[in-house]
Amino acid sequence: xxxxxxxxxxxxxxxxxxxxLAEQPAGPAKGDALLELIHxxxxxxxxxxxxxxxAHDMILFSRRPTYRARNLKRLYEVDxxxxxxxxxxxxxxxxxxxxxxxxxxxxxxxxxxARWKNWRRDGFEERFEAVLRRIRDHGPVSSSDVGSDExxxxxxxxxxxxxxxxxxYLWRSGxxxxxxxxxxxxxxxxxxxxxxADLCPGALPCDEGATVDWLCNAALDRLGFATSGExxxxxxxxxxxxxxxxxxxxxxxxxxxxxxxxxADGSDRPCLARFDAVEAADRARPAPGRIRVLSPFDPxxxxxxxxxxxxxxxxxxxxxxxxxxxxxxxxxxxLMERDRLIGRIDMKARRDAGVLQVRALWPERxxxxxxxxxxxxxxxxxxxxxxxxxxxxxxxxxxxxxAL
Numbered sequence: 588x589x590x591x592x593x594x595x596x597x598x599x600x601x602x603x604x605x606x607x608l609a610e611q612p613a614g615p616a617k618g619d620a621l622l623e624l625i626h627x628x629x630x631x632x633x634x635x636x637x638x639x640x641x642a643h644d645m646i647l648f649s650r651r652p653t654y655r656a657r658n659l660k661r662l663y664e665v666d667x668x669x670x671x672x673x674x675x676x677x678x679x680x681x682x683x684x685x686x687x688x689x690x691x692x693x694x695x696x697x698x699x700x701a702r703w704k705n706w707r708r709d710g711f712e713e714r715f716e717a718v719l720r721r722i723r724d725h726g727p728v729s730s731s732d733v734g735s736d737e738x739x740x741x742x743x744x745x746x747x748x749x750x751x752x753x754x755x756y757l758w759r760s761g762x763x764x765x766x767x768x769x770x771x772x773x774x775x776x777x778x779x780x781x782x783x784a785d786l787c788p789g790a791l792p793c794d795e796g797a798t799v800d801w802l803c804n805a806a807l808d809r810l811g812f813a814t815s816g817e818x819x820x821x822x823x824x825x826x827x828x829x830x831x832x833x834x835x836x837x838x839x840x841x842x843x844x845x846x847x848x849x850x851a852d853g854s855d856r857p858c859l860a861r862f863d864a865v866e867a868a869d870r871a872r873p874a875p876g877r878i879r880v881l882s883p884f885d886p887x888x889x890x891x892x893x894x895x896x897x898x899x900x901x902x903x904x905x906x907x908x909x910x911x912x913x914x915x916x917x918x919x920x921x922l923m924e925r926d927r928l929i930g931r932i933d934m935k936a937r938r939d940a941g942v943l944q945v946r947a948l949w950p951e952r953x954x955x956x957x958x959x960x961x962x963x964x965x966x967x968x969x970x971x972x973x974x975x976x977x978x979x980x981x982x983x984x985x986x987x988x989x990a991l
Contacts (some may be wrong), residue, residue, distance in 0.1 A: 590857075591865050593812065595849045599897055599926040601811040601868035607650045608923065609924040616651035617658035619824050622668050622681065624650060629809045629821070630678040631659075632884045633671070635771040636906065639936045639943065640975050643679065645882035645920075648974050664767040667781065671765040671773075672758075675823040675889065684805075685786050691824045692761030692788055699756055711752035718753045719762070719777070727766055727776040730754055761788040799825050803809040803833045811867070812848055812860040817893060834859055851899030874926045877921075878963045880971055881921045886929040888921060900928035900951065914991060915949060922948075924963070929954045934968075941978035943968060945986050952990045961987075 593601065603609040606625055614620065617624040617708075625631055625648070634642035647654045661680070663669045669679045672688055673695065680688070703711065722728055731752040754775055764781040765773045778787055787789070806821035807813055813821075819830035837843045837859070844862055847855040861867075881888065883904045888894045895901050902921060905913040916933035923929070930950040937944050945968070950956045968980045 590847050591860075592855075593860075593865060593868055595850065595851055595853075595897070596926070597865070597868035598812065598848045600874070601864060602897060603874050603887065603926055604867070604871040605809055605811045606885075608879075608887060609872050609874050609926075612650055612652050612877070612879065614651055614653075616647065616654035617661070621647070621651070621654065621658050622662055625662075625669065625679065626681045626683070627685075628886050629805065630674050630680045630886075632674070632886075632889065633679060634676045634884055636918060637936075639920075639934060639971065642882045642884040642976075645880070646885055649881055649885070650973075651877050652970055652974070660767075670782070673823075674822060675820070676884075682786075686784065686791055687798050687801050687805075689761070689788050689791065689793040690795055691822075692759070693793060694824065696756075696760035699759055702757070703752060711749040711756060713908075714749045714755065715858040718750055718757065721761070722775065722777055727774050728754070729769055729772045729774050731772065763838040791977075799829050801831060801839075803830060807843070807859065807861070812846060812858040812864055813857070814858055817890065850896040854895075856896065874923075876925055876963075877911045878929070878960070878967045879923045880932065880967055881923055883918065883920065885921070894928075898928045902928075916946065922964075924960075927951075927954075930956075930962075930965070932946055932964075935977050936977055937981075938977070942981045943972040943975060943977045943979070945980065945982045947983070947986055947988050949988045950990050954990070956987060 600609065605627075607624060624666075625758040628646075631646050632642045636642065639645070640648070642654045643659065645816065646652070647659065659669075663671070663679055664810045668682050670682050670685055670688075671677065672691065673678050674680070700712070708830065718728075718733055721733060733754065754763065754773075758765060758773070758775055762778055763775040764778045766781055767774045767778045802822050802825050805820050806818045810817060810821060815826055815830040815834045818834070819825045819827045825833075834843070838845070842861075843859045846858055846864060848858050850856055883902070890904060891902055892936075895981050900921065904918070905915060906917060910917070915931060918935075919931045919933045921928050930948055932948045933946040935944050936942075948956075948964075965980070972980050973980075
C-alpha cells in the first residue's frame, strides 16, 4: 500500500493549525476561552526573562491579542484550572491533565534524588519533614521563607540550600503544589490543600501503561505528525524506549499510519499520523499575512530541530552565550508571516523611557524586506508596545541588517 505524503506546505499548514497559529490572532483571551487555548496547545512554558514580556505571556498574546497577564494568573492562582509542573521545562498545564502527571511525580522522585546527590545537594532529604511541618503549621511558603540558617552566596542554583532543594524536590515529586508566584519566586503549599482529593497522588493508582498511552496520543494529536522520538519529547515524560513500541502498537491497532513528510530542504522524513492528517492539512486555513512576533519559547519552536526541518529556520537562544560570541543577540524574537519564519528581531522594553527599542532585525535568506513588510512590522510592534505597557517604538540607526 502506497504511503501517503504531506508536502512541505501541507505539513506547515497542519503543524501551525495544531499550534493555533493558522487562524487570525483574535478572539477572547480569558476564562474558559483561554483555558481551551492552553488545552489545545497542551501546556505553556514559563520563563523568567522579561526583555519585552515574559515568554508565557508572549505565547498567549501572539494568538489572542486581547490577552493580558492577569488572565493567566486568575486561571492559575484563583480558579485552579491550571497547575504548574515540568514538561521539558517549567510550564502551566490544564488541571484536567493532572492525573497523567502522577507518573512524572514518581519518575522525578527517583531521578532527582540521584541527580541532586551527585550535584552535592547534601542534606536536602533530612529537611523534608521540617519543610512539610512548616507549611502544614504556617501555610504556603517560598524559598525565602525556609532555611535562613543555611543560605550562602548569591542564591543561584549552585547555592541552593538544603531546604530550598527540599521544596523543589517535594514539588517535583508531587507532595507540594505551586500555588502562585511572588515576582517570579514560586510559592508552595501542601498538595492535599490545593488539589481535589480524588486527583491527589495516592488517591488514584498510577497505571504506567495507561499514562504512557495517554501521553503519546495527546502528543501526536498536538503535533499532527511525528516520529517516536518527537512523541516522547513533547511532554518529556515518556521515554524513547516506551514511545517506539507505543507507535508499533498503534500501527498494529490501526490507529495511525505511516506517512512521508517533505522537509524544507526537500528531503522526506518518515512519520506517524492519524488517518485524516492529509485531509486535515487540506482543510487548514491559510496562515494570516500579518507579521507576528513569537516568543523564543513558543510551542511551535520548542523543538528547534523540528522547526528547522519544517521551516528551514535555524534558531538558538543566546542568553547563555558570552556577548562577544553571540551571532544575533541576548534574546532575539522570531518573526512569522503566513506560514514562514521570515526573520528575527532584537528588541527590548526600555521601561524608564516607555519605549520598545528595536536594535536590529535580520531577514532570513531569500526574504526581501520591502516597504510593505516594514509597515506590517510597524503595525505588529505597535501591538506589542501596547501589550508591554509602553508609549512608543524606537529604532536604532542601521536596525535593518543583512541576512546572516
